[in-house]
Amino acid sequence: xxxxxxxxxxxRAARQASSSMATATSDTKNAALTRIGEQLDAHRDKxxxxxxxxxxxxxxxxxxxALLDRLELTQDRINGMLEGLNQVIALxxxxxQMTDMGVRPSGIQLSKLRVPLGVIGIIYESRPNVTxxxxxxxxxxxxxxxxxxxxxxxxxxxxxxxxxxxxxxSTGLPNTAIQIVNTSDRAAVGKLIxxxxxxxxxxxxxGKGLIERISAEARVPVIKHLDGNCHLYIxxxxxxxxxxxxxxxxxxxxxGVCNAMESLVIAEGIATQVLPQLKAIMDSHNVALRGCAKxxxxxxxxxAATEADWSTEYLGPILSIKVVDGLDSAIDHINRYGSQHTxxxxxxxxxxxxxxxxxxxxxSVMVNASTRFADGxxxxxxxxxxxxxxxxxxxxxxxxxxxxxxxxxxHGDGQIRQ
Amino acid sequence: xxxxxxxxxxxRAARQASSSMATATSDTKNAALTRIGEQLDAHRDKxxxxxxxxxxxxxxxxxxxALLDRLELTQDRINGMLEGLNQVIALxxxxxQMTDMGVRPSGIQLSKLRVPLGVIGIIYESRPNVTxxxxxxxxxxxxxxxxxxxxxxxxxxxxxxxxxxxxxxSTGLPNTAIQIVNTSDRAAVGKLIxxxxxxxxxxxxxGKGLIERISAEARVPVIKHLDGNCHLYIxxxxxxxxxxxxxxxxxxxxxGVCNAMESLVIAEGIATQVLPQLKAIMDSHNVALRGCAKxxxxxxxxxAATEADWSTEYLGPILSIKVVDGLDSAIDHINRYGSQHTxxxxxxxxxxxxxxxxxxxxxSVMVNASTRFADGxxxxxxxxxxxxxxxxxxxxxxxxxxxxxxxxxxHGDGQIRQ
Numbered sequence: 001x002x003x004x005x006x007x008x009x010x011x012r013a014a015r016q017a018s019s020s021m022a023t024a025t026s027d028t029k030n031a032a033l034t035r036i037g038e039q040l041d042a043h044r045d046k047x048x049x050x051x052x053x054x055x056x057x058x059x060x061x062x063x064x065x066a067l068l069d070r071l072e073l074t075q076d077r078i079n080g081m082l083e084g085l086n087q088v089i090a091l092x093x094x095x096x097q098m099t100d101m102g103v104r105p106s107g108i109q110l111s112k113l114r115v116p117l118g119v120i121g122i123i124y125e126s127r128p129n130v131t132x133x134x135x136x137x138x139x140x141x142x143x144x145x146x147x148x149x150x151x152x153x154x155x156x157x158x159x160x161x162x163x164x165x166x167x168x169x170s171t172g173l174p175n176t177a178i179q180i181v182n183t184s185d186r187a188a189v190g191k192l193i194x195x196x197x198x199x200x201x202x203x204x205x206x207g208k209g210l211i212e213r214i215s216a217e218a219r220v221p222v223i224k225h226l227d228g229n230c231h232l233y234i235x236x237x238x239x240x241x242x243x244x245x246x247x248x249x250x251x252x253x254x255x256g257v258c259n260a261m262e263s264l265v266i267a268e269g270i271a272t273q274v275l276p277q278l279k280a281i282m283d284s285h286n287v288a289l290r291g292c293a294k295x296x297x298x299x300x301x302x303x304a305a306t307e308a309d310w311s312t313e314y315l316g317p318i319l320s321i322k323v324v325d326g327l328d329s330a331i332d333h334i335n336r337y338g339s340q341h342t343x344x345x346x347x348x349x350x351x352x353x354x355x356x357x358x359x360x361x362x363x364s365v366m367v368n369a370s371t372r373f374a375d376g377x378x379x380x381x382x383x384x385x386x387x388x389x390x391x392x393x394x395x396x397x398x399x400x401x402x403x404x405x406x407x408x409x410x411h412g413d414g415q416i417r418q
Numbered sequence: 419x420x421x422x423x424x425x426x427x428x429x430r431a432a433r434q435a436s437s438s439m440a441t442a443t444s445d446t447k448n449a450a451l452t453r454i455g456e457q458l459d460a461h462r463d464k465x466x467x468x469x470x471x472x473x474x475x476x477x478x479x480x481x482x483x484a485l486l487d488r489l490e491l492t493q494d495r496i497n498g499m500l501e502g503l504n505q506v507i508a509l510x511x512x513x514x515q516m517t518d519m520g521v522r523p524s525g526i527q528l529s530k531l532r533v534p535l536g537v538i539g540i541i542y543e544s545r546p547n548v549t550x551x552x553x554x555x556x557x558x559x560x561x562x563x564x565x566x567x568x569x570x571x572x573x574x575x576x577x578x579x580x581x582x583x584x585x586x587x588s589t590g591l592p593n594t595a596i597q598i599v600n601t602s603d604r605a606a607v608g609k610l611i612x613x614x615x616x617x618x619x620x621x622x623x624x625g626k627g628l629i630e631r632i633s634a635e636a637r638v639p640v641i642k643h644l645d646g647n648c649h650l651y652i653x654x655x656x657x658x659x660x661x662x663x664x665x666x667x668x669x670x671x672x673x674g675v676c677n678a679m680e681s682l683v684i685a686e687g688i689a690t691q692v693l694p695q696l697k698a699i700m701d702s703h704n705v706a707l708r709g710c711a712k713x714x715x716x717x718x719x720x721x722a723a724t725e726a727d728w729s730t731e732y733l734g735p736i737l738s739i740k741v742v743d744g745l746d747s748a749i750d751h752i753n754r755y756g757s758q759h760t761x762x763x764x765x766x767x768x769x770x771x772x773x774x775x776x777x778x779x780x781x782s783v784m785v786n787a788s789t790r791f792a793d794g795x796x797x798x799x800x801x802x803x804x805x806x807x808x809x810x811x812x813x814x815x816x817x818x819x820x821x822x823x824x825x826x827x828x829h830g831d832g833q834i835r836q
Contacts, residue, residue, distance in 0.1 A: 019753070019777065019779075023776055102798070104796060104798055108791055113775065113776075117810065118779065200809050221639070239832070242831075245834055246834060249835055253835050357531065358533075359437065359441060361437075361533075362825065364828060365825060365828070366827075366828040367828065368829070368830045368833075369526050369828045369829070370830075370833065370834045370835050372834070372835035373524065373830075374828075378522060378526070379826065380520070391535050391536060391618050392535065392618075392641070395824060405809045405810060405813050406813060407780065407783060407813060407814070408781060408792070408813070408814045408815075409782075409783055409785075410762075410783070410785065411784075411785045411787070412784065412787030412788075412791075414786055414787075416664060416667035417671050417790035417796070
């Protein structure tokens with residue numbers, strides 16, 4: 001079978017499965033998630049063996065350490081997958097919620113009903129745990145899904161797929177509710193993202209290059225997570241101890257995550273007090289600083305930040321620093337160079353805090369809190385399928401609700417339009 | 419200036435204007451809308467003269483009657499534009515609404531803040547009234563917009579643009595908050611829909627061909643309104659008088675609108691009673707019927723419906739009819755051939771009504787009401803910028819709220835992530 005036919009068949013099967021999924025009860029969906037966990041638990045050895053084959057092949061191709069780390073499954077990571085399943089089981093089911101009910105002057109009763117999107121395509125890197133995370137969120141939200149993990153993880157994903165398939169079959173849900181693209185042919189992605197008849201939304205997860213390419217080529221709507229070039233702005237009216245604690249947490253708590261601070265913006269009036277202390281802290285964490293001219297005037301011996309630095313998500317031990325004359329310049333700088341992900345202000349001035357909240361055009365805006373809180377679990381969504389840097393549909397952490405939409409429901413007793 | 423530079427400049431100006439628009443108060447926005455109305459009213463003659471030039475040119479090119487009708491402005495139509503402005507002024511401002519407030523276990527206070535999308539690009543046919551409708555909705559929802567009407571209406575739109583510009587200037591809003599593409603060069607559209615840095619969403623309005631082309635070529639997210647192939651399903655348990663009244667209203671109230679019924683689906687058990695009466699009614703409205711084999715067995719002398727008929731939005735005096743054995747077949751037929759716009763069931767059986775509501779995958783699903791109610795005004799949204807047949811973001815009639823999104827707002831007092 002050629003790849004076009006293969007993906008089309010998957011799409012049709014997913015579309016068909018989506019009808020049953022849309023009407024599945026919470027109990028049935030939770031039972032299926034429980035069974036998936038049981039199957040994975042029962043087949044740990046098979047899973048680890050398959051994963052070892054992926055790892056061996058990756059070693060032979062001399063793939064880099066970060067990729068190997070993401071690819072590797074261990075007993076602990078399998079435990080994490082099972083724990084994730086339990087968390088999704090515990091989440092409230094958004095499907096079937098009715099809101100905005102009312103009677104219109106014509107006499108029709110109007111309401112909105114929360115329903116699944118239908119079929120979700122997820123394209124991700126070689127991280128087998130995402131197969132379970134993404135699949136379980138789609139299942140719980142009543143969607144069918146087609147999962148396309150990185151080709152390096154194909155053996156692992158096949159083993160996971162076997163567990164999923166037998167679990168679905170045993171709970172009466174269609175075994176095509178969660179399908180895994182079983183080929184490393186990259187043409188599969190190109191086909192999947194243009195299958196407008198059968199796929200309702202594409203969620204790409206991974207590096208910026210992958211996501212930009214998918215966004216450019218997709219015909220199906222995309223919920224995308226581009227970069228997290230997050231800022232912390234220290235205002236003149238900041239508590240300096242708090243500011244230093246927040247900057248330290250935002251930068252050093254985890255370096256390689258999307259909600260880490262990549263750039264510090266600071267008001268001129270407070271910079272001379274804060275920056276030398278910040279330098280000492282960042283030195284102790286081996287974080288290199290790159291600054292604007294004013295920054296380098298206050299803390300000598302650091303590299304100059306280039307224009308490119310202001311737009312860069314380092315995902316590593318580098319921090320750029322910009323001294324500004326006040327709030328207006330800070331907001332301009334953040335809106336110009338930021339990635340509309342997460343930006344925070346440290347201040348006790350409520351008026352400036354409010355202006356920052358309203359005027360910084362990012363999915364999460366924070367006052368006196370670490371950017372690291374921009375996260376589905378911290379926001380109470382449970383697991384997240386990603387953090388959207390788009391403005392339409394879901395913004396910021398996307399949980400179950402982001403995988404649903406609302407249809408209008410009208411009840412009448414024979415009303416006609418006059 | 420080449421077209422690329424021209425559109426890029428408009429995009430940058432719109433992006434800049436969007437910051438002021440996002441913080442404009444309801445009073446300021448309403449004052450601007452009032453001033454726009456005053457300016458239009460004061461310059462009726464200029465507007466009609468410009469429109470006459472468009473009409474003369476269109477006549478010379480022998481453009482069709484429907485286009486000429488949409489293009490023409492009259493005193494009545496200008497009154498309609500002013501009335502539309504007043505309706506938008508009367509709508510509640512969605513910007514600034516805070517919802518989902520709560521304190522998380524970490525101590526951060528979380529909420530969602532409703533904000534404008536930013537910059538909206540609207541591409542539409544040669545209908546000068548849309549310039550005011552779309553512009554006023556974007557303005558009220560705090561967005562900047564770039565409007566690109568059909569080239570046949572360029573003179574009319576220039577005259578409207580003059581009124582808008584002087585109104586904006588006099589209320590202190592940026593005069594680039596509403597910009598009109600002042601060229602008939604079609605390359606402008608191609609540039610506008612790929613201007614991802616400056617435009618947040620594209621709303622195409624018009625024929626299916628235009629919308630499909632824009633969706634295929636756009637890089638900016640699109641809120642689209644494709645066809646309205648709407649169904650009415652008459653169940654075995656329908657009140658026959660009600661069913662006939664609803665079918666008549668849904669088909670004949672207005673033929674050329676997207677929420678008109680294009681296809682009637684009817685249960686076998688009731689078809690012999692209903693179809694002959696329906697035929698008489700449709701005959702009296704000069705609506706031609708096309709039926710499946712079973713339909714033609716009941717009402718002789720009508721054309722056979724081909725496979726293509728089931729997918730066709732006639733927008734005219736034709737109705738296709740399909741007899742099915744019951745609800746399952748009806749739902750299958752509608753989900754297969756419908757356009758996910760609006761579909762209705764006539765029944766007194768609450769269980770089947772509920773199944774129809776849940777299982778028919780359309781933006782509006784109705785029980786015992788005419789499909790003609792799928793409309794922003796009827797749903798209480800006020801004006802609508804379109805009716806979305808997409809599933810993500812806004813589904814069905816898109817009013818002010820569909821032109822907004824929600825950002826996450828976090829307030830803390832120094833919380834760091836553990």
